[in-house]
Amino acid sequence: MIKRLFFSYGFYILIFLLIIIFTLISNHFMSLSNWTQISIASCFLLTAAAGLTVVLITGNIDLSVGSIAYIAASVAYLSADQGPIITILAVIFVGAFLGLINGFLIAYLKMNSLLTTLGLLIAYRGISLVITGGTVQKIGEQLSNFGNYKFFGFFPLIFAVSLILVIGIQFIMKFTRFGRYCYAIGNNEISANKLGIPVKKIKLYSFIIAGICGALSGLLLAMYLGEVTTFTGRGMEFQAVAAIVIGGTSLFGGRGSIMPGTFAGVLLLVIINNGLGSMGVSPYVYPFVAGSIIFLAIYLDSIKNTSSK
Amino acid sequence: MIQKSIIEMKLITKIFPGVTALDQVSLKAVGGEIIGLVGVNGAGKSTLMNILGGVYKANKGKILINAEEVVFNSPLDATLCGISFIHQELNYFASQSVAENIFMSDLPMHKKFPFILSQADLYKSAENILSLLGSNIDPRVPIEELSVGEKQVIEIARALAKGNNIVIFDEPSSSLSITEKNKLFETVIKLKQEGKIIIYISHFIEEILHLCDRYYVLRNGKMVGEGNVKEVSKNQIITLVIGKEILVKSKNYKYDEKQKFIKIKNFSQGNKLKNINFEINRGEILGIWGLMGSGRTELLRCLLGLDKKDSGEIIIAENKNLNSITPIELRQKCGFVTESRRIDGLFLNESVKKNITSANLKLYAEGIFKIINTNSELGDAESFINKLSIKTPSSLTKIENLSGGNQQKAIFAKWLNKKPQILILDEPTRGVDVGAKQEIASLIMNLANEGISVLLVSSELEEIVNMSDRVLVLRDGTICHEASGSEISEEILMATALGGN
């Protein structure tokens, strides 16, 4: 019984404990400005991870979201003179289009999602580098302003955007046919097929969602920085997968959630990074801590999976 | 008066490359009737039902529902025409609720916002259906928490929810405990009372006789018998199924009762195995039989160290000494033919040769670098292929291209290559055609004649009865009866397993 509780809520408890520990250790941790920092730091990963969670639930994976973010940011640079609305539309379109390509290859041509998106990660990154010339490029001023806007002086707009996205996607997953079909496909694709669920279409949509979210993530980052850098989206897909798994989504598909799941996973990683920073710990320690937590998360995931057989 | 539905399959012929699976088979059933479909593996019953279920298309013949011809291009078409196929392998969505599993293809939407699911309606409808089946399963629970029998009820519920009038059951009782089996029978009868057509496939002839109104027997793709269940005896059906008299036992090695080989003491695991004790003699075929849920699988897995036991000792007689060994050591000394060869008995993408030699690689590993001597490997493989009459184009053919029976023989070869003193067999003739079944049975008998001890675990009562010197009947985790000699008969064994005397 306790075991079950631990498995389901373990990481939430961990977050709670960590917050308490960090608050006790550093008096800067609980300040409003610090939490503003945390919300900014987490919104980019959160946005991308929200869409990626849908793909994972169907039992696939998309490692190209980080590069899609970079392409989106590059598009923002290209359309810097066209005004924010056109830029936003262009970004969404690009994200959806790339997601469409991913989805087509994986759902219709039945290619292996891990290797395929790994290859596309490189291709998409290359395209972004071509567009930006491999250097820093500025984006439109209006968007940059939005990127730094904070409601009431402390609640970042960009975080609000990602929060709305997260809640929206969770709603879709829980209360629409599409969402339930995603879980069904992740649980038992063969049965889903037999029941007449349009498996290929659903998988395609899941990749389109991941693409759009990845693109939005890149846009948000560009808005915040006011520019596109070569670090945009770099390694983000791996961080996202880690956060998603920590948040309770299984790599095997069929289970998981965006809220609270992925949200908690992202929050955990960001809080640790932030907390360690507050403590004045060398920044080089973070990868160790992150790596170990990811390790623990997957270990638990694999136990959960073998025990529920 | 509600019109009874009628389904008719007329002169169905199905040809696969190289084999005629069905030859002008006809079948008819009306509402409120339970039809039994009997036959050995490969006789064609699965193919016939797969055609009815829309998985295959017949080459000749037609299907009529209520006198109208129907054509199925996919399983979905069949479902839309009112056919539900409950497979042996249950189809469900593990992490999702019972209710969702029942209504997945037709999730109820909110009245006001038609793109949002209505959870209230979902649970309510699920409860209705479940109560119709006399079940008190909570529809909110994730289906993975249910037992096998309960999961099966949910699949039946799904069929009911679709309002389907034709329900096909494919070997539904294989994984059920006795209580669950009875519940299943009750449910099937309930469906019958609702006027549904039920086609019940089973190789448990007793079940067919108990449950069905009429029966059909398939053999080698042809319909060889049909009629009323009340007018036929079990032996008559068996004769129709096999086509010849039942195998007569032909063991002539009089094993020395004093030559005890292995003693199993006090094996226990949770509440699945309760203090099991038994012995096997050299050259003896010890059968272990019990219905599903009796602990057969658990016993084998614990015996061989695949699962942890709570207690128990294995004592083996070697070189005039009695040694206690661990389950893993036992596994290294024996040959273990598993229940599902595709899962853990074969290396599907490897050649027959490599499969045969895989359990005893150290025999071929020479020198410090343990280089494999491919010549002797090839020689051994080919000699086994000859000895066991394994039909394969060459020893280098990929084993997944062989038929089930030949694959099974290759697995036997793999273990014999180790020259084990004890063979543990779990459903050794499952998924094997009749001819190969005979060959494997003879093989087992011959091995016992040569002094190898055999532990035979099988759900096929006939097999146990025909081959065993002694039979242990397992019920509810304990050995409730030991039969030897003339006591070994299907009636006595079944009776003890069911709890009688």
Place this chain on the structure above:
Amino acid sequence: MLKKNYKNIFFSNSLTIPIIICLISAITFSITVPNFSDLRNILNIFEQMGVLGFLAIGMTFVMISGGIDLSSYTAVSAAAVVGATIMVATESALLGSSVMLLVGLFFGTINGIAIAYLKMIPFIVTLSTMVLAQGFAIWFTKAQSVYGLPDSLIDLITDRLFGYMPMPAILIFIVAIISGFILRYTKMGRELYLTGSNEHTAEISNINIKSSKFSVYLVSGLMAGITAIVLSGIVETSTTSMVRDERLMDVIAATVIGGASLKGGSGSIIGTLFGLLFLTMLGNAFNLLGVSPFIAMVIKGFVLVAVIGLDVLRTK
């Protein structure tokens, strides 16, 4: 009927694909790309093979067993910086090189224990070790590169046998022969293929799957160590990102072109090396043509995707 036969012949020997791809590209590039078939360039190609080759060999072992190793390329950095630091401090190339091998083995051990004994999923385990190794390298050197490696090392690695053959290529050749031999002719190799083919069957057939699975990650780690030595010799420094991210994909793609499958149970050293040869020739051709590295990246990415599509066709 005829079509099916061709398909069988073409795909039945999984070596035909990489060899044919290599032949076609070699011929095409020789014709279309200036200086491609110069001796100097060919030797250059071999030298490059000699860098990624070790990682590719390690990846082959891992993929045959049914796993994957995302961490080997960052383990190279970790091994390089630690070993280099010691090399510079003690002036001993031998000591430093041994340390590089040990560090590689260390990460291999972590992977091996987690995957073989704790039964965790290779993808994520090596994902975290990848992050860990990278983080370790940065932490160890405070993000600085290590300079001043002893001449003995540099000379050895950049030496050319008979004046022509680059040392790394020779080393690859030797390692490849040993590895190929182990895989094809020894009990260990056979057990590896069987474990990858079906773990359950292997376990029941009394094959020690734990040690099989453990050993491949050790091999991969060792290869990372060797790569660290070779690369350090070539670039004469040890940095925190010795092998760029994109090279990971090259390594995986090479093994897949060479016949390995993510499911395990197939693959070969020769196949992998031909796969790597093709990718190296491709990159080299781009270089010679003056193609922007970014565009080269794009093309490579799509080529990789095409390769995987090929694998799907192959297994149909």
